[in-house]
Amino acid sequence: MQATNHNVNGVNLKLLNAAIRFNALMLGFTAGTLAAVVIYSATQVSIAKWGDNSGNYLGLLAIFFPGYSVTSGGAWVGAFWAFIYAGTFSALSYRLYGRVLGTRIADILLSTVPTENPVLKPSVLRLHGISLGAAIGTMAALCLFFSTSWLVVRGTAHESIHAALFSNYLPGYSVSITGALLGAVEVFAVVFIACQLLASVYNKIVEMRHKKT
Amino acid sequence: MSVAAGVLCALMLFLATAILLLQTVPEGYPVGPHLSTLAHYLPGYEVSWYGALIGMFYGFLIGAIGGFAIAVYWNLTHYVALGVMLISSAELAD
Numbered sequence: 001m002q003a004t005n006h007n008v009n010g011v012n013l014k015l016l017n018a019a020i021r022f023n024a025l026m027l028g029f030t031a032g033t034l035a036a037v038v039i040y041s042a043t044q045v046s047i048a049k050w051g052d053n054s055g056n057y058l059g060l061l062a063i064f065f066p067g068y069s070v071t072s073g074g075a076w077v078g079a080f081w082a083f084i085y086a087g088t089f090s091a092l093s094y095r096l097y098g099r100v101l102g103t104r105i106a107d108i109l110l111s112t113v114p115t116e117n118p119v120l121k122p123s124v125l126r127l128h129g130i131s132l133g134a135a136i137g138t139m140a141a142l143c144l145f146f147s148t149s150w151l152v153v154r155g156t157a158h159e160s161i162h163a164a165l166f167s168n169y170l171p172g173y174s175v176s177i178t179g180a181l182l183g184a185v186e187v188f189a190v191v192f193i194a195c196q197l198l199a200s201v202y203n204k205i206v207e208m209r210h211k212k213t
Numbered sequence: 214m215s216v217a218a219g220v221l222c223a224l225m226l227f228l229a230t231a232i233l234l235l236q237t238v239p240e241g242y243p244v245g246p247h248l249s250t251l252a253h254y255l256p257g258y259e260v261s262w263y264g265a266l267i268g269m270f271y272g273f274l275i276g277a278i279g280g281f282a283i284a285v286y287w288n289l290t291h292y293v294a295l296g297v298m299l300i301s302s303a304e305l306a307d
Contacts, residue, residue: 030283198217202214
C-alpha cells in the first residue's frame with residue numbers, strides 16, 4: 001500500500017514539476033514579449049515626439065542594454081534586451097513561486113470538483129499571496145542588488161544620480177554594495193506587501209465570479 | 214487580473230507621488246523633477262496632490278490594460294501549446 005502511495009505521489013510530483021516548468025516557460029514568453037513591445041513603443045514615441053532631442057532618460061537604459069540607443073535601430077535592440085530580462089525574470093519568478101507553493105497547490109484550487117471540459121473550462125487557481133510575495137520579492141531584490149552592483153563594478157557609482165533617487169523611496173539606499181544590500185531588503189518587503197494586495201484583490205474577484213456561476 | 218493589477222498600479226503611482234510630496238524640500242527647489250517627467254507619457258500628471266489623483270487614474274488604466282494583456286496572452290499561449298500537444302498525441306496514437 002505504501003509503495004503504491006509512493007508511486008502515485010511520485011507521478012503527481014512529476015506532473016506538478018512538469019506543469020511548473022511549462023507555465024514558467026509560457027510566462028517568460030508572455031512577459032518578455034510584452035516588455036519588448038513596451039520598450040519598442042516607448043522608444044518610438046520618444047523619437048516621434050522629440051526627434052533629435054529624444055532619449056535624455058530613456059537612453060540611460062544603455063547601461064543595462066548593450067547597444068541600445070533612442071533610434072529606430074536601437075528600439076529593436078531595446079526590445080531584444082527587454083525580452084531577455086523580463087522573460088528571465090518572469091520565468092524564474094514562476095519557478096520560485098512553484099517551488100515555494102509546492103504541493104499546497106491543491107489548497108488554492110477554487111473548486112475541487114472536476115470540470116466537464118478541462119480545456120475549454122479549466123479549473124481556476126487562486127493566488128497564494130505569501131508564495132507569490134516570496135518569489136517576486138526575491139527576484140526583485142536580486143535585480144536591485146545586481147543592477148546596483150553593476151554600477152559600482154563599472155566605476156560609475158558616483159555619476160549614477162538617477163539610480164541614487166531610489167533613496168527617496170528606500171531609506172538608506174545608495175549606489176554602493178552596502179546600499180544595494182539594504183535596498184534589496186527593503187524592495188523585498190515592498191514587493192511582498194504589493195503581492196499580498198494583488199493576491200487578495202484577485203482572489204476576492206475570482207471567488208465573487210465563481211459564486212455567481 | 215485586470216482589476217487587481219489596476220488597483221496595485223494605481224496605489225503604487227499614488228504612493229510614489231505622495232512620498233515625494235511628504236518629504237521636505239528646500240524652498241525654491243522643484244518637488245520630484247524626475248517623476249514629473251512621466252507627464253511626457255501621461256498628459257496632465259504632475260507631482261502634486263491633484264497630480265497624484267490623476268496618476269492614480271492613469272495607474273489603474275495602465276495596470277488594467279497590462280493585466281488584461283498578460284491574461285489574454287497567457288491564456289492564448291496555453292491554448293496554442295495545449296492544442297499542439299493534443300494534435301501530436303492524437304497523431305502518435307494513430
